[in-house]
Amino acid sequence: MSDDTTPASDIPPHRYTAALAADIEQRWQDTWEDEHTFWAPNPAGPLADPDAVAATGDKLFVLDMFPYPSGAGLHVGHPLGYIGTDVYARYQRMQGRNVLYTMGFDAFGLPAEQYAVQTGQHPAITTDANIANMRRQLRRLGLSHDPRRSISTTDPEYYRWTQWIFTQIFNAWYDPEQRRARPISELESAFANGSRPTPDGRTWGDMSGAEQRRLLDDYRLAYVSEAPVNWCPGLGTVVANEEVTADGRSDRGNFPVFTRNMRQWMMRITAYADRLLEDLDLLDWSEAITTMQRNWIGRSEGARVDFASPAGPITVFTTRPDTLFGATFMVLAPEHPLVEALTTPDQADAVAEYRRAAAAASDLDRQDTSRDKTGVFTGSTATNPVNGAQVPVWIADYVLMGYGTGAIMAVPCGDQRDFEFARRFGLDIPAIQRPPDAWFADREVAPSLDTSTWPEAFVGDAPYVNSSNDSLSLNDMTSVRDGIATMNSWLSANGAGEATVNYKLRDWLFSRQRYWGEPFPIVYDSDSNPHTLPDEMLPVTLPETDSFSPRTFDPDDEFSEPESPLDRLSDWVEVTLDLGDGPRTYRRDTNVMPQWAGSCWYELRYLDPTNTDAFVDPAVEHYWMGPRTDIRPDHPGGVDLYVGGVEHAVLHLLYSRFWHKVLFDLGHVSSREPYARLFNQGYILANAFTDDRGIYVDATEVVEHDDGSFTHNGTRVTREWGKMGKSLRNAVSPDEMYDAYGADTLRLYEMAMGPLDASRPWETRDVVGMFRFLQRLWRTMVDEDTGELTVDDSTPDDETARLLHRTIDVVGTEMAALRFNTAIAKLVELVNHVTKSRQASGRTPRTVAETMVLMAAPLVPHLAEELWRRLGHVTSVAYCDFPTADPALLVDDEVEMPVQVNGKVRARVMVPADADDETIRAIVFADDGVQRAIDGADPADLRKVIVVPGRMVNLVL
RNA sequence: GCGGGCGUGGCGGAACUGGCAGACGCGCAGGAUUUAGGUUCCUGUUCUACGGAGUGUGGGUUCGAGUCCCACCGCCCGCACCA
CATH class of the missing domain: 3.90.740.10 (Valyl/Leucyl/Isoleucyl-tRNA synthetase, editing domain)
Structure with a gap:
């Protein structure tokens, strides 16, 4: 790794070093925060700023998959997708769009609880600490999030609405005739007025209250059933089908899973099987993911x-x-x-x-x-x-x-x-x-x-x-x-x-016998009938306790019985409430929701995170996620760009679509699908090394030798390959990169190393290439010795002007298509050219300098802001117009055309760009090189002459 | 077994609808700066018996194939006794 901490007297004082980068970056991060640079205005609700909305162009909702705040902190593999979405969001802002871009935390669930159990700390404490650390690491990366919209699933103000959605689902049934969910009250009316016969033919009035309840319960989209479930003694909880691996073990922890009949909460996702299948056709998702969903639904x-x-x-x-x-x-x-x-x-x-x-x-x-x-x-x-x-x-x-x-x-x-x-x-x-x-x-x-x-x-x-x-x-x-x-x-x-x-798809097992999750907004009366709590009693907050560990068992003890940590809290479980018929004693449900619950609707809360009257204001939802029938008549609505890994192909993406469709049916959202376009980013892989016992050794301590062998502390180790992470001891933290090069270099390297959807190996030693590039870019406008600006108002020469506009053309296209690696390559070419062409004068034309800064701004925002300010501008570069290419400069007067003889390039000729076939032929046959290549043969004797104007000429002997 | 994807220099990767293979970066080699190392900069860098050859292998279509077609080999991912 490069080491810039060595105080070397010969480094010019104003060179773009890691220390200067750190200074620039943190200053601009503070400025963005203080000046609310990335606050995205809403059309209505608490974050409303209709004038600002009216002043922008099209809206764009860019979303990263909800991360779990791990105690281990980030490694450089994590932010790959985040950098991609940030570059895209910044590019689109420069196209005048109102971009909604933020980040929250999926902080409930087994891993958080297991981490808490390991450390003995209450999960609330470790979760908050982990979120704080992750926020710090992400902020240092310069992501242009709207900080007001950041949420955590563990916030009572958030899970209040998760519980509210549960009550909506509980109080709904699926009407197969209308192919949609409807309020359960409508079913009750239909039974009561006889428009719908009861299953056994009796009239509604002849049924006892308990029978009526039970009948309705059979129709609810969330219901309690005694059914075969996946019991995992090692985790002390039941888990969903989707969480069981092909070899019958738990997705988390890899414990054996047994099929047992148990009373559990289920979600009637099977009612939506056909719609979940059909609407895949409306989505701009990869074939691989839609195929996985189709297979999972298995119609x-x-x-x-x-x-x-x-x-x-x-x-x-x-x-x-x-x-x-x-x-x-x-x-x-x-x-x-x-x-x-x-x-x-x-x-x-x-x-x-x-x-x-x-x-x-x-x-x-x-x-x-x-x-x-x-x-x-x-x-x-x-x-x-x-x-x-x-x-x-x-x-x-x-x-x-x-x-x-x-x-x-x-x-x-x-x-x-x-x-x-x-x-x-x-x-x-x-x-x-x-x-x-x-x-x-x-x-x-x-x-x-x-x-x-x-x-x-x-x-x-x-x-x-x-x-x-x-x-x-x-x-x-x-x-x-x-x-x-x-x-x-x-x-x-x-x-x-x-x-x-x-269908292969089966109903979704929704309850977990754990502590760290959303409590159910359900109480049971003395006859064990479930009742949802009214809105004003939400949230049901998770009770404080020290004994948050679930009772776990011998992983192979099939006949153990689940015991929720909440069962032990009798003060909390027993509750006196007035649910409309006077104060009565009820028992709370002691299950918690699975981790997937919070991530089923978080994108909706980003839209209107502080709204206390509704989970999202309908006008706000319609603005950001409503169907874009202007794009295509059957557009389902949803997030414009959703970026994340393939690992959620069935779990999160299926559950989330299901909840969204229920909310759509009940009239709470205008979009039929949550995520209109899905882009799967690749993973960052890294070498890992094992010693002769097969134990992983710290990859940073491994030395590579000229013969291609590797040693660790002098003993030979074997190179392996895998996802970056703690277990393989090959993680590289972004903090190390910030210290060595700065965030802009890290961002640029991650974007330059390959296409966003491809997995690629991390090579720390390659990072320096992008660092050198930023140093060159800096040097084209800042004197390294004096720090003074070295731009002037000269007119760029013709060659530079043409290259500049060709670069604008390509960079814009590539950024819009998420191909940042090729956009960067073009920028490097331009900067290399400018570096050379300015050596004589020592000055860069201002128009060239400014255009380079604007093009680089989405990729390296801190450096761009700094240069933009030094170039004399007082407003942020974030909302400047992205440069547009002058079409006149995209076409050359003269182009070089390769001349092939029998398919092999033998010569090159310069021809006017608008030359026709005949002109080109004349120039080609007049060329000495061509004459030599065809050995002086008479053009008339050639078998064939193919001229592709502007491309090439092929002579067939 | 079924379905999908991918094979390009020492490495990561470029190459739009078939039209100059190897952009850009790393590494490497040489040079400049430096007492030196490091940093930074410049030049070169697919291989070559210098004729050419070359995008996993073999065939095909075409004036022309990394790109299209057929067969095979290898790797990755998903599903898997789904009735």
Whole structure:
């Protein structure tokens, strides 16, 4: 690392050094704060300044993903996206736009609590300290945030509204006819006035109050249910499906997760599955993220079919009801509730043993698709509804309880998994489709309906065979689509099933048995009915306590019971309230919300952070986030640019979209989607080094040798590669960079090292390149010895003027497209040119100097402000117009054209920019170099002459 | 297995709709300043048996391919017995 702390007498006193940078940067940061430079005016509400709004152009809402304030502080990888959004926000302000740009903290949740437990400090204290440290580090970076809008999810003034939104969701139901959420009171009225029948047909008035309550509760978008949930003893809490990794462990802490039935809060996100899926088409998001959301929602069309059995109907979900005639057995998941009733005495031992083995096997083992199919016969049969056939019912672990109904009809000729299972256990495989000859040819088998010759199941369009009963025939139909449609209508006509849509997405488990989260705005009456608290009783503040640690268990103790820290606070739990029928005793809900709750709507609070009457003023929301139908007719509204990592592809982005849609349905926001455009930034990676024990050593202490080997304290270490962070001991803190070079250099380096969406390796030794560039830029207008300004009012020479305007043209385009790396490259070229061209006179034309400062301002705002001030301006550079290129200077009078001979460049000629084909040919053939390259051949003898005006000429011999 | 992305100097990376491959930066080499080191500045820097060759490999389309098409190899990401 460069070391500028050495007091060297030969460094000119006014050189742009780290010390000077620190002075400039901190001065301007103070000025911005004192002068409210980055306050963005609102059209209404507490931050209203309508005149200022009217004075600006288009609005623009630029958002970074909500950070968690880590106790470890920032490393240089964290601010990559923040710098990108800051440069963009600053560029757009210089285009005259009213830019909303701020930063808050997602401070509730497990990591904050775990950190508190480790340090023994109350999470409120550590969280505040962490936020303060992060604010300091971010401020030092010079981000142009509106400080008034910074919020933390842990502020009671913030989570008051998180709780309020919960009450909105609780007091709403989803109307499938209108495809939207509606207040639960409207459902109650509909039941009461008979316009909507109750499920069991009784009139509303005939139901007891408790029954009415329970019925309504069944419709709420937030509801309590006794259902299988993911219990994580190691964390002492339940977690959501989205927080469980593919190998059945917790996303946080990597503890085993067990499926258990428990009473928990759920959010009915499944009601929104179709809209969450459809509206992805309206979003300017990467294909990768929308695909992940589509996969997670996992919509598939098919049918539910009932098979009668001794234990009652077994319902299966199938995407291929057309193959029902080929269903020769059934398979249930080992955990299926009907297994016990279906198992005959002589199969009891085998079934019990299989279920025990399946339960013991890890999810990872069960997901290994390469192993052979296993399973056990229950001893019972079920009735295939299309032909009355008695089909054996098996259990096997290739059927998952968590998908569909946990039971399948097996069609061995048409499904590869069922095919393998049937082969393994010697079950019948009747053909119900006649595969095309080509299918057999590809598999080098003679066409036959005898499936014993088939190497695998057939999937696709082909004529049906053996597929008829008295009232239905699919035989001779040739398309699966027709087959499905015909079968579906037969199924519903005969009461055997119906067409349906299945989703992989399931309702969102919303409660956590932890301390550090938003308390539920819910109390229970003496009959254990939940009641939401009225608005005036919010927030329900998190009670003070020293025992904030959750009760955790042996991570493998599946049968432990969750115990929320709030359960212990009986003074808080028991409460006397008047909820409209006189003071009564209630019990508070002792769960807290998951970390995702606070980040589900924070972007809305940024809009109107101090509003005490509403979570956001509707006019303010409409201004910043309303649909931009001027851009496209079906624009969904939302944040104009949202920048963050891919790790939130399903969790945060799905939950947040869901809440936003509920708020939209209930009329609280005008935007259908929270984030119109999403940009995924890459990560900063760094070398990490392990010793021969495999332990990571401090990367800053590792020495590289000429032969490419690395040592740490003299012993050889191995180079690895990974995300920058504490665990790999390869983190570089921004503070180190501020000390060595200053914030502007750090900003510039991070933007210059590659495209924003690419992950790239951090190289501390490369940072100096951008530092030198800023020194050169400084030197083009400040004398290093005297500090005096070295600009004059001369006119730039033609070459400089043209380069200047070409640079303006490209830099503007690149910044607008978030391609800061190429914008920087162009600026470097310009500064290098100016550095050379001014050496003779020692002066830089003022117009050139000012234009360079304006172009650099979004990237290196402190240095730009300083130079702008020294150039004699008294207002901030932040709201100056970004330079525009003079079109006349973008076209040259003469251009150099390469002349290729057979595709290889052999010569170059200068031609007038507007020369036509004939002129160019004449110039080309008159050129000595060309003559030599074509060996004096007669132009008329050439096979071909291709002239692309302004580009190149190709001569084909 | 399915889906998506990516392979360019010693390194990070440029190259718009097919049209001068290697912009810009690091590193390296030489030079200037300096007692010296460091800093800063200047010049050069894809390889080369100096004919040429060259964007993971092999083929194709084209006057012309890093860019388009086909096959393969390698790496990364997501999903994964989803019925």
